[in-house]
Amino acid sequence: MFTKLLKEQFGIEAEGTMRIGKYDACRKQGQLYLFVPAGNAPEEELEELDKIADHLVKNGDRNISTFVKTKEGKRYIDMDDRRFCILVNHHAQNRRLNKFGRKLSKFHYRGRTISFPVKKISRIGQWKQLWEQRLDQMEKVWNEMLFQKPDNDFERMFLESFPYYMGLAENSIQYLVDTELDDEPGLIDSGTVCHVRLSSTTWGDSYYMKNPFDWVFDHASRDLAEWTRERYFHNIRTYQPELRQFLSEYQSIAPLSSFSWRLLYARLLFPLHYFETIEDYYMTNSEQQKLQMQERLQKYLWQSDDHERFLGSFYEFAEVPVKRLRIPLVDWIKS
Structure with missing residues (x-):
């Protein structure tokens, strides 16, 4: 056909x-x-x-x-x-997986030179509103379930865990707001071509395929944060060397400003992995998928201490000069 x-x-x-x-x-x-x-x-x-x-x-x-x-x-x-x-x-x-940080940095550089207005796919300045919307929707569902007996293990885990993840989401929104109030964007902070969700397969598996349907126009830190999140969850024990190399390669083309680092961190703080698991569970009618989401949620809850350590030590293992750049830390997160 x-x-x-x-x-x-x-x-x-x-x-x-x-x-x-x-x-x-x-x-x-x-x-x-x-x-x-x-x-x-x-x-x-x-x-x-x-x-x-x-x-x-x-x-x-x-x-x-x-x-x-x-x-x-x-x-x-x-x-x-x-x-x-x-x-x-x-x-x-044929796709080669080496030097991905450099390739992404060059991709973003080209995207920053766009001179015509991009409106339809722009997400610039919209994170706060989108995150708040997502949080409000989930809090509404949680509130409705509070006074009922949970039907199954998934609902029980959701009811018990949501207050923690709500706190994390509120922290990420506050960190984002403070960044936009306190810090000045530099040249590297202009909008560029990013991906809805950058992962290790976004640019194709065997061949390079940069597909316009994967794109949004946003701050480059969106891609850096989503790549970091994916690689961390891919292997929570051995992610550090790969991520350090990726961030170092990226910065060999375009060093990140304090504004970039803070946006990247705000995005990492937002517990997207948790929100998506809950949303996917309630959006599917497939029992098999519901079971997958239950297993995934269980795994995330088991890993929550480790995830908190990852967030607490991020600036350190990414070798970010926090003192020189005057980047604030989130006090309660344990490193």
């Missing part, structure tokens, strides 16, 4: 199909075409992502997936009440 669609709508005769990550894909003369669901993305958002992708390519990034337009010049096709886009990678390059 995909090759037929490419031929009819885009005038591209491609060879056999394959799967790359979660997408259907096919090849033509060394180029990779991806068939990507666009969700409910409005046309203005697709236009913004297209312009950003073009900007990054023109500024030297060879691994960007760019939009292919239909014969009528549209960036998408609507099929069976769903919207899809075709993205192409002109240089299907």
Whole structure:
């Protein structure tokens, strides 16, 4: 179906199909075409992502997936009440995992040179509002459950643990507010192209794939914090050397300001891993997924002391000169 669609709508005769990550894909003369669901993305958002992708390519990034337009010049096709886009990678390059910090820093550098306004995918200055919204919603659910007997182990764990994580979330919001009040952003703190959630597979598994549908326009510390969070939970015993190397590589291109470090830390303080587990549990109807979320929550609660030590020692193991940069610490978190 995909090759037929490419031929009819885009005038591209491609060879056999394959799967790359979660997408259907096919090849033509060394180029990779991806068939990507666009969700409910409005046309203005697709236009913004297209312009950003073009900007990054023109500024030297060879691994960007760019939009292919239909014969009528549209960036998408609507099929069976769903919207899809075709993205192409002109240089299907095997992915190497070394020097990721440097590569990310260069990616952010290119993103900072965007001169047109980015509105649809911008999250600049929105963290506080989004975090408060999330916290309020969860507190409401918790309050409603307070006077009922928990139905199962998951509900019992949620009822017992929420006050602690609410405190952590409130601390992260306060740390963010203080940073925005007390500190001055530098040049490195301008908005750039970031990822909704940067992880070790975001840029593809076997090939480099920088997919516009993964992007938001935000402060670079968003990516640094999410990468740090993922690597910490990937292995809570041995994360330090890898993370230290990553942050050192990143700063070999662009040293972080005190404002950047503080935003990064505020984001790490926000217990996203906990919030997502609770939200996913209540959003799924699958018993198997509910069981997975229960096991995950249990694991996070067992690891909470270790997680607190990770937060308490972050500035130290990341070798941040807190005194010189006058970065405040969170007193109650044990290092």
